Amino acid sequence: MTSRLTIPDNTQLPPAEDAGNVGRLERVLRSGQFAVTAELAPPDSADPQEVHARAQLFAGHVDAMNATDGSGANCHMSSVAMCALLAREGHETVMQISCRDRNRIAIQGDVLGATALGIRNLLCLTGDGVQVGDHPEAKPVFDLDSLSLLEIVAGLRDKHVFASGRTLTSAPQVFLGAAANPFAPPFAFRPHRLAKKIAAGAQFIQTQYCFDLPRFQDFMHRARDLGLLEKCFILPGVGPLASARTAEWMRRHVPGVHIPDDVLKRLEGARDQKAEGRDICIELIQQLREIEGVSGVHIMAHRQEAFVPEIVKRAGILGASKS
Amino acid sequence: MYSIRLWAARHARLLELTYQAVEPVIIKLQPLWKSVGYARAEKPVARLEQACKGLLFDCQMCGQCILSSTGMSCSMNCPKHLRNGPCGGVMQNGNCEVEPDTRCVWVEAWEGSQRMKDSDAIQIVQLPVDHRLQGSSSWLRVARQAAERRESLK
């Protein structure tokens, strides 16, 4: 089936001489420990203190913090600046790069600059469409997509060349990630798309919110049958739902999020919906951990960031080994 | 036209056969293209290509056609111009997140590819678009590349 794809094994340890460049996230994943990443929302502000205050909530509770890049096509502080500020304070970050706002010239320049500023992990995304955000009148760039972006960055790192073929004097040592959504149609194609992403250079995967466990299991079984589980680290996305109303809203307005009816019913029936949302999240994390090929979780606690330490603690996952 | 575009992906096998029949003809016409000159042939051929593929696929004339790898569903009709598969925003009913009243181009592409003989072609990781080729004829490019390959083998 995948005859034309050569899928490299991206989970092998790099040669010893490169070990100095390996970031915390990569080390944790390669050592077989259960990794925890969390999404850090960038502020609508020029004040670095706001970034530091947000990061403080997560410090010591996660292996890396993801800085989003205009997620939902809304304008915020840039991910490269967020990550640079955090790297200076010794935090491990994952810089998200979306193809919506910049072309290949700008993005490659940013990758070099980011690495020079101490950023080790990149998450390559296509990006949400401008129509969902606060500037629907903006020009959507989409010069690249997540796959060509992965290939180009892998080329910078491994072949020491720009997309144009021009050589670099020093290559960016980055750990490359991509997103996946097992919960959106066409379901049968999703594992193949994962294969394409690995072939293009993805070493780790963070997924869209998982609320539908059977669907995720099905995705992982198919990925296993394609031989993908040994070739990348998969971190399913999780997050606490604040209430049944929020869940209902997300279902309708956030592209690609699938929340099954029984989750909604459980929230509706709860006396304290917010606490119930956290319980659901913790139970899901524990169930996900049992699934073959799951290397960690990615927590997206939109507007509930303060609960991340509690969720991590109660789920018993930080520093735990992969089961 | 939208309905014809859907028809095309749903008859991907038929169109695959048609392409397999037509492509060698375009390549065989190589002496004609050469004597007219590629630059002069470009305009009329591009117009013809646009008329045919515009009708069948709502072709956007990207100049680097990958219909055979996308189940005969033109991926340039995806609002994000994705050439490697669907984004994560596809709605549960299989429609597009950006244009909720139309089918996701890539849902059609996946189903189309499964009807084709070469259903693995959708697995190829496509290069980023070369924007300089916008509006030019893919057919002539294929003919020219085939001729150049043959020359280089001689």
Ligand SMILES: Cc1cc2nc3c(=O)[nH]c(=O)nc-3n(C[C@H](O)[C@H](O)[C@H](O)COP(=O)(O)OP(=O)(O)OC[C@H]3O[C@@H](n4cnc5c(N)ncnc54)[C@H](O)[C@@H]3O)c2cc1C
């Ligand atoms: C963990 C994660 C973080 C993201 N961060 C950003 C960001 O910072 N800036 C930005 O513009 N877009 C972000 N997105 C959205 C994503 O870029 C777009 O939704 C795009 O439609 C999906 O394309 P892709 O790049 O992820 O690659 P694709 O292969 O094209 O898609 C991968 C997966 O991303 C998932 N996804 C789709 N929409 C969302 C969403 N709204 N939130 C989370 N996941 C989604 C999809 O399910 C999809 O399968 C993120 C997606 C994920 C999974």
Ligand code: SF4
């Ligand atoms: S839903 Fe399908 S057609 Fe719409 S932007 Fe995403 S991939 Fe393109």
